[in-house]
Amino acid sequence: MRQVLCQNKGNIYVQNGCRAGAGNSFLSLSLRTSTIIKQSFTMFNRRTRISEILKMEPAEQQVTVMGWVRTFRNNQFIALNDGSTNHNLQVVLELGKFDEELLKRMTTSASLKVSGTLVASLGKGQKMDLKAEHVEVLGDSDPEKYPLQPKKHSLEFLREIAHLRFRTNTFGSVFRIRHSLAFAVHQFFNDKGFIYLHTPIITSSDAEGAGEMFRVSTLPLINPPLTEEGSIDFTQDFFGRATNLTVSGQLEGELGATAFGDIYTFGPTFRAENSNTARHLAEFWMIEPEMAFYDLEDNADLAEAFIQYIIRYVMERNAEDLEFLRMRLLDEEKQKPQNERSELDLIEKLRFVVENKFERITYTEAIDILLQSPAYKKKKFQYEVKWGMDMQSEHERYLVEKHFKKPVIVTNYPKDIKSFYMRMNDDGKTVAAMDILAPGIGEIVGGSQREERLDRLTGRMDEMGVSQDELWWYLDTRRFGTVPHAGFGLGFERMVQFVTGMGNIRDVIAFPRTPKSAEF
Ligand code: ATP
Ligand code: MN
Numbered sequence: 235m236r237q238v239l240c241q242n243k244g245n246i247y248v249q250n251g252c253r254a255g256a257g258n259s260f261l262s263l264s265l266r267t268s269t270i271i272k273q274s275f276t277m278f279n280r281r282t283r284i285s286e287i288l289k290m291e292p293a294e295q296q297v298t299v300m301g302w303v304r305t306f307r308n309n310q311f312i313a314l315n316d317g318s319t320n321h322n323l324q325v326v327l328e329l330g331k332f333d334e335e336l337l338k339r340m341t342t343s344a345s346l347k348v349s350g351t352l353v354a355s356l357g358k359g360q361k362m363d364l365k366a367e368h369v370e371v372l373g374d375s376d377p378e379k380y381p382l383q384p385k386k387h388s389l390e391f392l393r394e395i396a397h398l399r400f401r402t403n404t405f406g407s408v409f410r411i412r413h414s415l416a417f418a419v420h421q422f423f424n425d426k427g428f429i430y431l432h433t434p435i436i437t438s439s440d441a442e443g444a445g446e447m448f449r450v451s452t453l454p455l456i457n458p459p460l461t462e463e464g465s466i467d468f469t470q471d472f473f474g475r476a477t478n479l480t481v482s483g484q485l486e487g488e489l490g491a492t493a494f495g496d497i498y499t500f501g502p503t504f505r506a507e508n509s510n511t512a513r514h515l516a517e518f519w520m521i522e523p524e525m526a527f528y529d530l531e532d533n534a535d536l537a538e539a540f541i542q543y544i545i546r547y548v549m550e551r552n553a554e555d556l557e558f559l560r561m562r563l564l565d566e567e568k569q570k571p572q573n574e575r576s577e578l579d580l581i582e583k584l585r586f587v588v589e590n591k592f593e594r595i596t597y598t599e600a601i602d603i604l605l606q607s608p609a610y611k612k613k614k615f616q617y618e619v620k621w622g623m624d625m626q627s628e629h630e631r632y633l634v635e636k637h638f639k640k641p642v643i644v645t646n647y648p649k650d651i652k653s654f655y656m657r658m659n660d661d662g663k664t665v666a667a668m669d670i671l672a673p674g675i676g677e678i679v680g681g682s683q684r685e686e687r688l689d690r691l692t693g694r695m696d697e698m699g700v701s702q703d704e705l706w707w708y709l710d711t712r713r714f715g716t717v718p719h720a721g722f723g724l725g726f727e728r729m730v731q732f733v734t735g736m737g738n739i740r741d742v743i744a745f746p747r748t749p750k751s752a753e754f
Contacts, residue, residue, distance in 0.1 A: 285318035292362035407555035418547035433483030445505035524721035681722025
């Protein structure tokens with residue numbers, strides 16, 4: 235049944251029609267509904283979101299909205315936005331009804347509280363207007379100084395005013411989708427019975443080798459205490475040892491998995507890598523599930539189901555925002571030469587990913603495909619292709635964008651280019667690793683089956699110069715009831731990039747941290 239907003243003695247409530255003269259059963263239902271709704275309105279914030287209003291029928295309801303002016307024209311029409319949707323609500327000010335002084339304050343980004351009646355719109359482009367009865371300026375905005383004028387701005391410029399860019403349609407859509415993705419991550423794992431484990435952000439293990447680390451220290455920068463050998467004496471530091479910001483929660487995640495069975499982490503990770511690319515941040519969010527009693531294939535199955543689930547969730551919840559971003563991307567791609575444009579638009583691409591199985595190949599097969607490729611034969615690759623190499627982004631992109639045209643799970647990499655904890659395969663040359671490569675992004679997931687055999691693990695640590703002493707706690711999981719287990723890490727921002735079609739990772743995190751940049 236259609237629900238409408240009603241107002242009675244200043245209280246707004248939702249019910250199935252505004253006249254209370256219907257039969258008893260209806261009355262009791264509406265009373266119950268109205269009580270619940272009333273409680274959820276606070277004294278000041280008695281407002282209805284524009285996203286909710288736009289779903290209603292303009293049946294002369296009274297509503298109060300609050301938001302920011304996008305535009306004001308003809309001294310009469312305000313396009314009001316409250317961040318719940320990219321659609322503005324058109325507020326109509328009857329000519330002559332409002333003070334000249336008040337009208338002058340209807341500038342871009344001024345914040346307003348407007349009460350009035352929803353009526354069918356006379357204009358094109360919107361279903362309904364809010365006929366204003368009461369308008370209050372909550373905060374003025376000086377049009378001479380406001381940096382975000384209502385016109386098209388470059389993404390680069392908007393990065394410089396990241397504190398205001400949420401107020402644009404593009405970033406409105408991106409961050410509503412980012413929220414939905416984060417919510418879907420928790421929903422997926424919760425439904426599967428995983429435990430959300432909070433792993434530490436400050437760590438003392440520098441053995442992992444996932445990337446360069448940021449040091450955490452309270453020692454003075456000038457004249458720090460030194461050891462007899464002349465190096466910095468971290469025993470005098472805050473934690474009594476050298477500490478860093480975490481590059482991954484995996485090792486601690488494995489401790490959780492070998493007790494709870496299935497865990498996941500979802501938290502910030504830090505890498506002091508000086509790579510200025512469109513897919514690397516110094517601070518990014520990572521999701522790391524870790525599962526006991528899983529082999530590599532189980533791991534790949536889970537990763538695939540997970541990615542499809544969170545994309546499907548957004549396709550259902552954020553259809554409007556995706557449509558906006560689809561159009562934005564089409565527009566952006568018009569600047570590119572024909573052969574560089576995508577064959578599928580954003581929504582077609584997402585639909586393709588949720589409806590089709592990911593391709594699965596081994597690293598060795600991937601190298602063969604590259605060696606047989608026209609690109610290789612025409613010497614189009616900048617980097618050499620040979621078995622044993624770490625695939626470069628150009629190779630990954632060739633595989634997913636040109637050859638398979640879909641996400642690809644590459645498994646069983648040479649042991650020398652992967653971490654010490656990955657399980658050694660019987661060939662003695664490769665490990666049970668998997669990367670998932672996505673069109674336009676490259677690596678989106680990195681994972682593996684973990685080495686559960688203590689002797690193999692310590693052997694690899696010695697070979698790779700990883701200290702057994704430091705990781706004594708990690709090795710204990712292999713000493714006391716070790717089990718086959720596996721896990722992966724998904725870079726959250728790369729996922730948001732994939733779903734929103736944003737080309738630069740700086741545009742899918744609120745306040746990006748990159749080399750030489752930590753404003754806001
Ligand atoms: P890449 O080769 O792209 O640098 P990686 O091999 O260093 O990735 P992992 O250590 O396996 O990546 O990390 C797991 C996931 O975290 C990656 O698959 C990717 O999605 C994401 N990721 C890694 N580094 C970054 C970064 N600097 N910024 C954002 N996301 C990242
Ligand atoms: Mn890296």
